[in-house]
Amino acid sequence: MPRALLLLALAGLVLLPFQAPSHITYLVALIGTTTVIVAGLAIVVGLAGQISIAQAGFAAIGAYGSAQLANWYGLPYWLGLPAAALVAALVGYLFGLLSLRVADHYLALTSMAFCAILQLLLVHLEDWTGGAVGLAVPPATLGGFTLDKPVQLYAFIMPCAVFATWLLNSLRHAKLGRAFAALRMSEVGAAAVGIPVLHHKALAFALSAFLGAWGGGLFALQTTYLDPAQFGILESVRLIAIAVIGGLLNPLGPAIGATIFVLLPEMMGGFGRYMTLVFSLALLACLVLAPAGLGGVVHRLWKRA
Amino acid sequence: MTATLHVERLGIRFGGLVALEDVSFSVAPGSIHAVIGPNGAGKTTLINLITGLYRPTSGRMLLDGAPLSGLASHRIAARGVARSFQNTELFTELTARENVLAGLHRHLHYGLAETVLRLPRWRHAEREAAAQAEALLARVGLADQAEVAAGDLALGQQRRLELARALATGPRLLLLDEPAAGLRAAEAEDLVRVLRDLRDTLGLAILLVDHVMRVVMQVSDRITVLHHGRLLADDLPEAIRRNPQVIAAYLGGAPHAA
Numbered sequence A: 001m002p003r004a005l006l007l008l009a010l011a012g013l014v015l016l017p018f019q020a021p022s023h024i025t026y027l028v029a030l031i032g033t034t035t036v037i038v039a040g041l042a043i044v045v046g047l048a049g050q051i052s053i054a055q056a057g058f059a060a061i062g063a064y065g066s067a068q069l070a071n072w073y074g075l076p077y078w079l080g081l082p083a084a085a086l087v088a089a090l091v092g093y094l095f096g097l098l099s100l101r102v103a104d105h106y107l108a109l110t111s112m113a114f115c116a117i118l119q120l121l122l123v124h125l126e127d128w129t130g131g132a133v134g135l136a137v138p139p140a141t142l143g144g145f146t147l148d149k150p151v152q153l154y155a156f157i158m159p160c161a162v163f164a165t166w167l168l169n170s171l172r173h174a175k176l177g178r179a180f181a182a183l184r185m186s187e188v189g190a191a192a193v194g195i196p197v198l199h200h201k202a203l204a205f206a207l208s209a210f211l212g213a214w215g216g217g218l219f220a221l222q223t224t225y226l227d228p229a230q231f232g233i234l235e236s237v238r239l240i241a242i243a244v245i246g247g248l249l250n251p252l253g254p255a256i257g258a259t260i261f262v263l264l265p266e267m268m269g270g271f272g273r274y275m276t277l278v279f280s281l282a283l284l285a286c287l288v289l290a291p292a293g294l295g296g297v298v299h300r301l302w303k304r305a
Numbered sequence B: 001m002t003a004t005l006h007v008e009r010l011g012i013r014f015g016g017l018v019a020l021e022d023v024s025f026s027v028a029p030g031s032i033h034a035v036i037g038p039n040g041a042g043k044t045t046l047i048n049l050i051t052g053l054y055r056p057t058s059g060r061m062l063l064d065g066a067p068l069s070g071l072a073s074h075r076i077a078a079r080g081v082a083r084s085f086q087n088t089e090l091f092t093e094l095t096a097r098e099n100v101l102a103g104l105h106r107h108l109h110y111g112l113a114e115t116v117l118r119l120p121r122w123r124h125a126e127r128e129a130a131a132q133a134e135a136l137l138a139r140v141g142l143a144d145q146a147e148v149a150a151g152d153l154a155l156g157q158q159r160r161l162e163l164a165r166a167l168a169t170g171p172r173l174l175l176l177d178e179p180a181a182g183l184r185a186a187e188a189e190d191l192v193r194v195l196r197d198l199r200d201t202l203g204l205a206i207l208l209v210d211h212v213m214r215v216v217m218q219v220s221d222r223i224t225v226l227h228h229g230r231l232l233a234d235d236l237p238e239a240i241r242r243n244p245q246v247i248a249a250y251l252g253g254a255p256h257a258a
């Protein structure tokens, strides 16, 4: 039954751009982008249990990185995006190694500082980033064609979102996902069965950074203009809220959370300025009432049905 | 024949507290070697030293003649040393099966790409691992609990699961920290059978820390007694039972004395 529902949803995603108006297509693609970024958090925070407030920073590496590789060297996105994501993964791995020196809450604070520093660099390294004024993102091209219509971006972004979700699902049935879960629950237990704990913490950060940067690069293509203000600590916290509300341990959690967080402001119209309040309350309610997130609620309902 | 484990003049201090000092003994291959002593004698500390959780301040440890000192915990595990914990360190939210699968971590050889693409290498490795996990769970009598979260198991079952997880790593030396504590008489009998079986069929060397003398005296090939971090005696069970020093320091006053 769940499988049939998922296939139906996939079919809907394929058909959507043919039927829906382009701003809906844009919004769904934005859900896709957010899903990719938040999937990274599902790995590092959800599976490995390491709180990271740096995800917006990794998204910035992907966004600015792929945009500038295109600006400076004319590197096409299908090369520039993976390159930026790999650099982010390396940075993420090195950051994860810090957990040898700082742990738990201190690691969370360190990740926050890391995010703040990256944002400062975006503002002050004007020659490289466009500074506070921002940076125009050159459109993606493919064999002479320019991909800038919502439908074209949709066709590029949604497979990435599906892949990220599939990756989360795959991790549950593999040694890597089990190692992440193991170190979350008992580091001494993990080490005692031969799992190198530090390496796997760093790997979780690397994977998370990779997905964050990949999603950031997709986001750049969608907004066409980058502003350092989009990649601060608040954005990192918003991403965590999406991950938590969607459900940290459910492979569909990031997609569920992203759907709510992208669509709700649209539907609230004039009440949009109360969004922060709404989300704070939603996050609070979630932590108290449904610690496994909405993904967990859906999962329970499915089981009962 | 070289000893499976040889501990030589081992010592560790925590600040001013000397937890272990000048402890030497050997665990023969394929033998069950008990380490006993009153609370705070340093038994858990000894296991933590052997598994790399603590660094010794003096002395050394050899596994099959090769030094262990200074290696990280996961490397010592890779050398073939597995353990259980006095207060279990299971992966509580994972199922019993997943706990054992985590124990098989080092024996699974496939990468992330093979996982995501569901390639045969991943499929075969996972299928084989699942069968191994099944067999190990059956071996410790948890075949019916495979799908239960480790945290939801009864204490005795958790102990057995930790044993299965340790066995999954494919050890040659097994360190058990009070596996019989809190077990009912029948469960303790089961444990005795399991330990003998592991020694006799797998040829494992087992270092057993426990206060339950009925179990210790039944299964041990040799016994080391610690007292205030020092070696009090190291002998055959019969001799330990009659050793006046051991009786005075431990057996005489111990509630579980046989």
Ligand SMILES: Nc1ncnc2c1ncn2[C@@H]1O[C@H](COP(=O)(O)OP(=O)(O)OP(=O)(O)O)[C@@H](O)[C@H]1O
Pocket: B014, B017, B019, B037, B038, B039, B040, B041, B042, B043, B044, B045, B046, B086
């Ligand atoms: N990490 C540590 N830091 C400080 N002191 C420690 C540490 N680990 C153990 N000790 C001390 O070392 C001594 C030996 O402790 P240990 O846990 O090895 O005793 P034990 O023989 O296992 O006792 P029990 O039978 O109660 O389990 C105790 O005094 C304990 O307080």
Ligand SMILES: [Mg+2]
Pocket: B043, B044, B045, B086, B177
């Ligand atoms: Mg102890």
